Amino acid sequence: MKLIFSAASPFVRKVRVVIDESGLTDQVTPVPVQTTPLVTDPAARSANPLGKIPALVLDDGKSLFDSRVICRYLKDISGAGLYPAERIWDVLTLEALADGIMEAAVLMVYEGCLREKENRSATWVEAQWEKITHALDALERQEFAAMQGDLNIAHLATACALDYLDFRHGAQEWRKGRAALDEWHSQISLRTSLQTTLPSG
Numbered sequence: 001m002k003l004i005f006s007a008a009s010p011f012v013r014k015v016r017v018v019i020d021e022s023g024l025t026d027q028v029t030p031v032p033v034q035t036t037p038l039v040t041d042p043a044a045r046s047a048n049p050l051g052k053i054p055a056l057v058l059d060d061g062k063s064l065f066d067s068r069v070i071c072r073y074l075k076d077i078s079g080a081g082l083y084p085a086e087r088i089w090d091v092l093t094l095e096a097l098a099d100g101i102m103e104a105a106v107l108m109v110y111e112g113c114l115r116e117k118e119n120r121s122a123t124w125v126e127a128q129w130e131k132i133t134h135a136l137d138a139l140e141r142q143e144f145a146a147m148q149g150d151l152n153i154a155h156l157a158t159a160c161a162l163d164y165l166d167f168r169h170g171a172q173e174w175r176k177g178r179a180a181l182d183e184w185h186s187q188i189s190l191r192t193s194l195q196t197t198l199p200s201g
Protein backbone atom coordinates (compact mmCIF):
# COMPACT_ATOMS: atom_id res chain seq x y z
CA MET A 1 0.00 0.00 0.00
CA LYS A 2 1.06 3.60 -0.59
CA LEU A 3 0.22 6.51 1.69
CA ILE A 4 0.05 9.88 -0.06
CA PHE A 5 1.26 12.07 2.74
CA SER A 6 2.79 15.26 4.10
CA ALA A 7 4.63 15.39 7.43
CA ALA A 8 2.81 18.59 8.40
CA SER A 9 -0.77 17.34 7.96
CA PRO A 10 -2.59 16.38 11.17
CA PHE A 11 -5.03 14.15 9.24
CA VAL A 12 -2.14 12.26 7.67
CA ARG A 13 -0.51 11.98 11.06
CA LYS A 14 -3.58 10.31 12.52
CA VAL A 15 -3.26 7.66 9.81
CA ARG A 16 0.50 7.26 10.40
CA VAL A 17 -0.13 6.78 14.12
CA VAL A 18 -2.75 4.11 13.41
CA ILE A 19 -0.37 2.38 10.98
CA ASP A 20 2.20 2.22 13.78
CA GLU A 21 -0.33 1.12 16.44
CA SER A 22 -1.62 -1.59 14.07
CA GLY A 23 1.84 -3.02 13.31
CA LEU A 24 1.45 -2.25 9.59
CA THR A 25 4.51 -0.04 9.10
CA ASP A 26 6.26 -2.54 6.82
CA GLN A 27 3.24 -2.76 4.53
CA VAL A 28 2.89 0.95 3.77
CA THR A 29 5.20 2.99 1.53
CA PRO A 30 4.97 6.73 2.20
CA VAL A 31 4.73 8.97 -0.89
CA PRO A 32 5.51 12.57 0.13
CA VAL A 33 3.64 15.36 -1.63
CA GLN A 34 3.16 19.08 -1.26
CA THR A 35 -0.46 19.92 -1.87
CA THR A 36 -2.65 22.90 -1.03
CA PRO A 37 -6.20 23.93 -1.93
CA LEU A 38 -4.64 26.21 -4.57
CA VAL A 39 -1.99 23.91 -6.06
CA THR A 40 -2.82 20.23 -6.05
CA ASP A 41 -0.07 17.66 -6.29
CA PRO A 42 -0.71 15.23 -9.18
CA ALA A 43 -0.24 12.16 -6.95
CA ALA A 44 -2.81 13.55 -4.50
CA ARG A 45 -5.23 14.28 -7.37
CA SER A 46 -4.81 10.86 -8.89
CA ALA A 47 -5.52 9.17 -5.53
CA ASN A 48 -8.39 11.49 -4.56
CA PRO A 49 -10.43 13.63 -6.98
CA LEU A 50 -10.66 16.23 -4.19
CA GLY A 51 -6.86 16.42 -4.14
CA LYS A 52 -6.79 16.09 -0.34
CA ILE A 53 -4.48 13.99 1.74
CA PRO A 54 -4.22 11.47 3.29
CA ALA A 55 -5.08 8.95 0.58
CA LEU A 56 -4.19 5.29 0.76
CA VAL A 57 -3.54 3.52 -2.55
CA LEU A 58 -4.15 -0.20 -2.15
CA ASP A 59 -2.11 -2.87 -3.91
CA ASP A 60 -4.90 -3.38 -6.49
CA GLY A 61 -4.71 0.34 -7.39
CA LYS A 62 -7.92 1.34 -5.60
CA SER A 63 -7.72 4.44 -3.37
CA LEU A 64 -9.23 5.10 0.03
CA PHE A 65 -9.76 8.54 1.58
CA ASP A 66 -10.32 10.41 3.97
CA SER A 67 -8.48 9.81 7.27
CA ARG A 68 -11.54 8.34 9.04
CA VAL A 69 -12.11 5.82 6.26
CA ILE A 70 -8.43 4.89 6.06
CA CYS A 71 -8.08 4.42 9.83
CA ARG A 72 -11.10 2.15 9.91
CA TYR A 73 -9.77 0.13 6.99
CA LEU A 74 -6.41 -0.27 8.72
CA LYS A 75 -8.17 -1.48 11.84
CA ASP A 76 -10.11 -4.03 9.76
CA ILE A 77 -7.05 -5.53 8.07
CA SER A 78 -4.92 -5.55 11.24
CA GLY A 79 -7.45 -6.39 13.94
CA ALA A 80 -6.31 -3.36 15.96
CA GLY A 81 -8.88 -2.80 18.72
CA LEU A 82 -9.28 0.94 18.38
CA TYR A 83 -13.06 0.89 17.77
CA PRO A 84 -14.79 -0.60 20.84
CA ALA A 85 -18.23 -1.85 19.69
CA GLU A 86 -19.95 -1.17 23.03
CA ARG A 87 -19.31 2.59 22.81
CA ILE A 88 -18.62 3.10 19.15
CA TRP A 89 -20.85 6.19 18.73
CA ASP A 90 -19.17 7.98 21.65
CA VAL A 91 -15.78 7.16 20.18
CA LEU A 92 -16.67 8.25 16.64
CA THR A 93 -18.22 11.48 17.93
CA LEU A 94 -15.07 12.31 19.87
CA GLU A 95 -13.00 11.51 16.79
CA ALA A 96 -15.20 13.93 14.83
CA LEU A 97 -14.55 16.61 17.47
CA ALA A 98 -10.79 16.10 17.19
CA ASP A 99 -11.00 16.20 13.39
CA GLY A 100 -13.02 19.41 13.68
CA ILE A 101 -10.23 20.98 15.75
CA MET A 102 -7.72 19.98 13.07
CA GLU A 103 -9.95 21.31 10.30
CA ALA A 104 -10.38 24.73 11.93
CA ALA A 105 -6.65 24.88 12.76
CA VAL A 106 -5.67 24.02 9.16
CA LEU A 107 -8.11 26.63 7.78
CA MET A 108 -6.44 29.26 9.99
CA VAL A 109 -3.06 28.31 8.50
CA TYR A 110 -4.43 28.47 4.95
CA GLU A 111 -5.94 31.90 5.59
CA GLY A 112 -2.58 33.16 6.83
CA CYS A 113 -0.39 31.75 4.07
CA LEU A 114 -2.54 31.10 0.98
CA ARG A 115 -4.95 34.05 0.93
CA GLU A 116 -3.66 37.31 -0.58
CA LYS A 117 -2.67 39.68 2.21
CA GLU A 118 -5.32 42.28 1.38
CA ASN A 119 -8.10 39.68 1.45
CA ARG A 120 -7.20 38.03 4.76
CA SER A 121 -9.89 38.19 7.40
CA ALA A 122 -8.85 38.38 11.05
CA THR A 123 -12.51 38.00 12.03
CA TRP A 124 -12.75 34.74 10.13
CA VAL A 125 -9.54 33.42 11.71
CA GLU A 126 -10.82 34.38 15.17
CA ALA A 127 -14.08 32.56 14.47
CA GLN A 128 -12.13 29.39 13.65
CA TRP A 129 -10.15 29.74 16.88
CA GLU A 130 -13.39 30.19 18.79
CA LYS A 131 -14.59 26.81 17.50
CA ILE A 132 -11.35 25.29 18.75
CA THR A 133 -11.69 27.03 22.12
CA HIS A 134 -15.19 25.60 22.66
CA ALA A 135 -13.97 22.12 21.73
CA LEU A 136 -10.97 22.37 24.08
CA ASP A 137 -13.17 23.62 26.92
CA ALA A 138 -15.54 20.69 26.45
CA LEU A 139 -12.56 18.33 26.57
CA GLU A 140 -11.26 20.05 29.71
CA ARG A 141 -14.67 19.61 31.37
CA GLN A 142 -14.45 15.91 30.47
CA GLU A 143 -17.77 16.01 28.64
CA PHE A 144 -16.74 13.10 26.44
CA ALA A 145 -16.78 9.70 28.13
CA ALA A 146 -14.76 8.24 25.26
CA MET A 147 -11.72 10.14 26.58
CA GLN A 148 -11.48 7.52 29.34
CA GLY A 149 -10.74 3.82 29.10
CA ASP A 150 -8.62 1.69 26.79
CA LEU A 151 -6.85 3.29 23.84
CA ASN A 152 -9.27 4.14 21.03
CA ILE A 153 -9.14 6.00 17.72
CA ALA A 154 -10.52 9.17 19.31
CA HIS A 155 -7.61 9.31 21.78
CA LEU A 156 -5.14 9.22 18.91
CA ALA A 157 -7.08 11.81 16.91
CA THR A 158 -7.30 14.13 19.93
CA ALA A 159 -3.57 13.82 20.57
CA CYS A 160 -2.86 14.65 16.91
CA ALA A 161 -5.17 17.68 17.12
CA LEU A 162 -3.46 19.02 20.28
CA ASP A 163 0.01 18.45 18.84
CA TYR A 164 -1.02 20.31 15.69
CA LEU A 165 -2.07 23.28 17.85
CA ASP A 166 1.42 23.24 19.39
CA PHE A 167 2.95 22.97 15.92
CA ARG A 168 1.06 25.76 14.15
CA HIS A 169 -0.68 27.81 16.84
CA GLY A 170 1.68 27.68 19.81
CA ALA A 171 1.13 31.37 20.55
CA GLN A 172 -2.50 30.60 21.43
CA GLU A 173 -1.32 28.59 24.46
CA TRP A 174 -4.14 26.01 24.52
CA ARG A 175 -2.91 24.60 27.88
CA LYS A 176 -3.72 27.83 29.75
CA GLY A 177 -6.59 27.12 32.17
CA ARG A 178 -6.84 23.51 30.95
CA ALA A 179 -4.74 21.54 33.44
CA ALA A 180 -6.75 18.32 33.09
CA LEU A 181 -6.42 18.26 29.31
CA ASP A 182 -2.72 19.11 29.58
CA GLU A 183 -2.23 16.16 31.94
CA TRP A 184 -4.19 13.82 29.64
CA HIS A 185 -2.07 15.00 26.71
CA SER A 186 1.20 14.44 28.62
CA GLN A 187 0.18 10.86 29.38
CA ILE A 188 -0.84 9.89 25.87
CA SER A 189 2.23 11.61 24.41
CA LEU A 190 4.37 8.86 25.96
CA ARG A 191 3.22 6.49 23.18
CA THR A 192 5.93 5.65 20.66
CA SER A 193 3.48 6.01 17.76
CA LEU A 194 2.97 9.67 18.70
CA GLN A 195 6.59 10.39 19.56
CA THR A 196 7.86 9.13 16.19
CA THR A 197 5.35 11.02 14.05
CA LEU A 198 5.42 14.55 15.46
CA PRO A 199 4.46 17.07 12.76
CA SER A 200 7.24 18.82 10.84
CA GLY A 201 7.71 20.88 7.72
Ligand SMILES: N[C@@H](CCC(=O)N[C@@H](CS)C(=O)NCC(=O)O)C(=O)O
Pocket residue numbers: 008009010011012035036037038040050051052053054066067068099106
Ligand atom coordinates in the same frame (compact mmCIF):
# COMPACT_ATOMS: atom_id res chain seq x y z
N1 LIG B 1 -11.50 15.27 6.11
C1 LIG B 1 -10.22 15.04 5.51
C2 LIG B 1 -9.41 16.32 5.57
C3 LIG B 1 -8.10 16.21 4.81
C4 LIG B 1 -7.44 17.57 4.59
O1 LIG B 1 -8.08 18.64 4.68
N2 LIG B 1 -6.14 17.53 4.25
C5 LIG B 1 -5.42 18.73 3.93
C6 LIG B 1 -3.99 18.66 4.46
S1 LIG B 1 -3.98 18.86 6.21
C7 LIG B 1 -5.32 18.83 2.42
O2 LIG B 1 -5.19 17.84 1.74
N3 LIG B 1 -5.37 20.07 1.89
C8 LIG B 1 -5.26 20.30 0.48
C9 LIG B 1 -6.58 20.67 -0.12
O3 LIG B 1 -7.52 21.00 0.62
O4 LIG B 1 -6.67 20.64 -1.35
C10 LIG B 1 -9.51 13.86 6.20
O5 LIG B 1 -9.88 13.54 7.34
O6 LIG B 1 -8.66 13.21 5.57
